[in-house]
Structures are given as C-alpha cells and as structure tokens.
Amino acid sequence: MSGQYKAGIYAGIVLGVAVYFLVVWALPILGRLNWMFI
Amino acid sequence: MATEEKQGMNRRDFVKGLAAGGAAGFIGAMGIYSYSPWRKRHFPKIVSKNIDIGECKSIKITNISETSWFNNADLMGDIKGAGGLLVNQYEYNWPPFTEKNGKLGKGSYEKGIKEIKQWLPNNLEKAHEFQMENAVHPENAGGYSCLIDVELLDGSRKKILLDSGWSYGWTDKCFKREGIDKMLANKEIDRLIISHEHFDHFWGLPVTMKYDPEIPLYVPDGFYPEGRQYIKDSGHRGKVTYVKPGLHPIFPGFATYVFPIPIICRVYGEQSLYFNIKDKGLVSVTGCCHQSIIQFAETARRNIKYEKNYGVYGGLHISPFEDWDPKYDDLVISLGKYGFEKIGCNHCTGIVTAKKFIEAGYPIVKGTARFRSKDTAYLGNGDTIEFKA
Numbered sequence: 030m031s032g033q034y035k036a037g038i039y040a041g042i043v044l045g046v047a048v049y050f051l052v053v054w055a056l057p058i059l060g061r062l063n064w065m066f067i
Numbered sequence: 068m069a070t071e072e073k074q075g076m077n078r079r080d081f082v083k084g085l086a087a088g089g090a091a092g093f094i095g096a097m098g099i100y101s102y103s104p105w106r107k108r109h110f111p112k113i114v115s116k117n118i119d120i121g122e123c124k125s126i127k128i129t130n131i132s133e134t135s136w137f138n139n140a141d142l143m144g145d146i147k148g149a150g151g152l153l154v155n156q157y158e159y160n161w162p163p164f165t166e167k168n169g170k171l172g173k174g175s176y177e178k179g180i181k182e183i184k185q186w187l188p189n190n191l192e193k194a195h196e197f198q199m200e201n202a203v204h205p206e207n208a209g210g211y212s213c214l215i216d217v218e219l220l221d222g223s224r225k226k227i228l229l230d231s232g233w234s235y236g237w238t239d240k241c242f243k244r245e246g247i248d249k250m251l252a253n254k255e256i257d258r259l260i261i262s263h264e265h266f267d268h269f270w271g272l273p274v275t276m277k278y279d280p281e282i283p284l285y286v287p288d289g290f291y292p293e294g295r296q297y298i299k300d301s302g303h304r305g306k307v308t309y310v311k312p313g314l315h316p317i318f319p320g321f322a323t324y325v326f327p328i329p330i331i332c333r334v335y336g337e338q339s340l341y342f343n344i345k346d347k348g349l350v351s352v353t354g355c356c357h358q359s360i361i362q363f364a365e366t367a368r369r370n371i372k373y374e375k376n377y378g379v380y381g382g383l384h385i386s387p388f389e390d391w392d393p394k395y396d397d398l399v400i401s402l403g404k405y406g407f408e409k410i411g412c413n414h415c416t417g418i419v420t421a422k423k424f425i426e427a428g429y430p431i432v433k434g435t436a437r438f439r440s441k442d443t444a445y446l447g448n449g450d451t452i453e454f455k456a
Binding site: 036 | 077078080081082083084085086087088089090091092093094095096097100
C-alpha cells in the first residue's frame with residue numbers, strides 16, 4: 030500500500046464523515062425551506 | 068516521462084484511497100450516529116398531557132369468555148368466501164343475523180333481525196334455536212366478555228362488564244357459569260362497555276339485556292346504523308353513551324379511550340380501558356386492541372398522569388389466527404420495553420404469541436385451559452387476574 034493510497038484513505042474518511050453529517054444536519058433545514066419561493 | 072507516470076500513479080492511488088476512505092467514513096459515521104443520542108434530535112419532543120384520572124385501590128378481572136370462535140379455519144373460510152376482510156359483517160349470515168337457510172355473504176341486518184326480533188331479549192333460547200338451524204357455521208360462534216371488579220380508595224366497589232359475547236347460547240352459558248346473570252339481575256354491575264362493533268364482542272348484547280335491560284351502555288362513536296339499531300332491537304332501555312374519540316375519565320382511577328380506527332369486517336373505532344392503581348401504576352385493559360399494543364401504551368404515556376406501567380389484560384391482537392410473521396417479533400420485543408409487571412393476555416393475542424412472551428421472559432399470568440380455552444399459556448375462560456398494591 031503506497032503512501033499516497035494511505036493518505037487518500039485518511040482524507041476520504043474525513044471527507045466521508047463530513048459529508049454524512051452535512052447531509053444529516055443540512056437536509057432537515059433544507060426540507061423546511063419553501064422551494065416554491067426560491 | 069517516468070516522473071509524469073509516477074505522478075499519475077500517485078494521483079490514482081490517492082483517488083482510490085479517497086474513494087475507499089470516503090465510503091468507509093460515510094458508512095462508519097452512519098453507524099456511529101445511529102447508535103448515538105444525537106439520533107433523537109430530529110424526533111419531535113413528546114410532552115404528556117398528564118391528565119389526572121385519579122386512583123383506585125385494585126381491580127380483579129374475571130375472564131367470562133375469551134374464545135370468540137372455536138375453529139380458525141371455519142371463520143377465515145367464511146370471511147374469504149363472503150368476499151374478504153372488508154365485507155360488512157352483517158352480510159355473512161352468521162348468527163344471530165341470519166335469514167332462513169342463510170347463504171354465506173347474502174345476508175343483511177334487516178333480514179336477520181326480522182327473524183329474531185320477536186324473541187329479544189327474553190326468549191333467547193328460541194332465537195338461538197333458529198340460528199342453529201339457519202345460520203352459517205352457528206356452532207363456531209363463541210364470544211368475548213370479561214368482568215372488571217374495581218375497588219375504590221374509600222373501599223367501595225364498582226363492577227364493569229366489558230363486551231357481551233357473540234353466540235346467545237354460549238354467552239348465556241358463560242354468564243351463568245360466572246354468576247354474571249345474577250349480578251346483572253341484582254343491578255350489581257354498574258355499566259356495560261362495548262369495546263367495538265365486531266360480532267364476537269357485541270352481537271351477544273341481548274344476553275346482557277335479558278338480565279338488566281336498563282344497564283348504562285358505553286359504545287364507541289363509530290358504530291354503524293345497524294349496530295345502533297341493534298342496541299334498540301336488543302331491548303335496551305337504559306342510557307346509551309356514544310363515546311367520542313379521545314380520553315374519557317369515568318370514575319376515580321378509571322378512564323376509557325376511544326381510538327378512531329378502521330377495523331376489518333367494516334367496523335370503526337375501538338374503546339379500551341385504563342385503570343390507575345395507587346402505588347402500583349397503570350393497568351391497560353382491552354377487548355381486541357386493534358389499535359396495536361404499541362399505540363395503546365403510547366397513548367397512555369402521552370395523555371395520562373401515572374407512575375409506571377403495571378399491567379395489561381385482554382386480546383393484544385398479534386396473531387389471532389395463530390399465524391406468524393417475522394414482523395410480529397418486533398411487537399414482542401417492543402412490548403418488553405414498557406416494563407409491564409403483570410400480563411394477562413388471551414383471545415386475539417394468539418397462543419403462539421403468548422408462548423413467545425413466555426420465551427422472552429415476560430411476566431405472563433398463565434391460565435388453566437378450562438371451558439374450551441385451548442392452552443395454559445394464557446388466561447382462559449373462567450380464569451381471574453388481580454392487580455393490586
């Protein structure tokens with residue numbers, strides 16, 4: 030396993046966790062918006 | 068050239084790692100989140116209305132009859148043969164609403180009552196005889212009924228009859244076995260509460276009327292015109308309360324709750340009972356629990372002021388026809404979370420379910436399997452259960 034691959038995994042984990050929590054937190058907020066007026 | 072290839076390899080390695088790490092991170096976060104307390108942040112907060120229904124000292128329930136029918140195959144065969152679960156129950160040509168030589172699915176309330184009205188409520192033997200000769204599977208009819216003897220805090224007692232069975236012959240026999248006939252005749256029973264309009268809980272009404280036609284009657288508001296007419300045709304002369312959906316405190320420590328729900332065989336609404344026992348907690352009593360045991364317990368939690376769940380009695384409607392589906396296991400598991408200290412189940416709970424409860428280690432009160440009840444795994448006909456401090 031190359032050093033670049035390992036670095037990719039670490040970066041990916043951080044990114045994956047960040048994306049998940051963004052989805053969990055952001056979606057309900059987005060859901061509350063009235064899309065008809067945007 | 069070699070450096071460019073190396074850089075390309077490095078970039079590819081990094082992207083591959085990023086993809087694998089990204090997927091692992093996303094799924095991992097999902098897993099951690101779903102087991103963390105944060106998961107509840109999106110749930111609406113439940114604030115109980117904390118309605119005080121008062122307290123009583125104890126209740127003793129006598130199971131008059133839990134055997135609503137005796138053969139599952141005959142009952143299901145009739146329902147399927149008449150057109151399925153949504154067919155109006157008055158059309159089956161089951162007793163007591165049968166015409167002469169009644170054919171399955173071809174009857175009606177009007178045709179059935181015309182044949183027997185003359186004998187209600189004082190000559191039920193004659194009406195029963197007619198049904199045995201003309202109805203579809205008359206021998207399969209049983210009924211559900213129980214007596215709840217409540218002791219109030221001042222030591223006085225009130226008796227409540229929950230449901231009035233189905234077959235005139237069977238219900239009368241069970242009433243006599245438990246002395247209900249004499250209690251009714253002596254006006255010892257304060258009120259008759261009908262849980263819902265289903266044949267096995269309501270159609271034996273004239274048997275109660277035979278002994279006490281003036282008994283105050285509480286039925287859910289969703290009764291159909293046939294059911295409302297049957298109350299009159301049964302010879303009832305007392306007060307009828309059509310209970311609206313929601314909570315209805317009746318006397319200290321006792322309230323009913325009407326769930327506005329559609330039920331198979333064209334029935335609407337079910338009424339269940341809550342008793343708050345001093346120093347012990349809430350006892351929930353049900354006829355059939357079509358609202359589901361989860362909604363039954365949750366409704367108490369959201370509306371009534373009580374210390375904890377103490378007990379539950381009645382049909383819990385999990386496997387009434389003794390079938391099993393993996394999703395029923397969820398109900399069994401969920402019931403355990405409410406912490407009931409005493410469970411007296413029977414009727415549409417199903418024997419299979421009662422055995423699952425026992426396997427799960429729940430505090431099931433076992434029965435004696437007498438008077439045509441089939442198994443000791445649950446409270447059978449003639450068995451009693453007490454809830455007291």
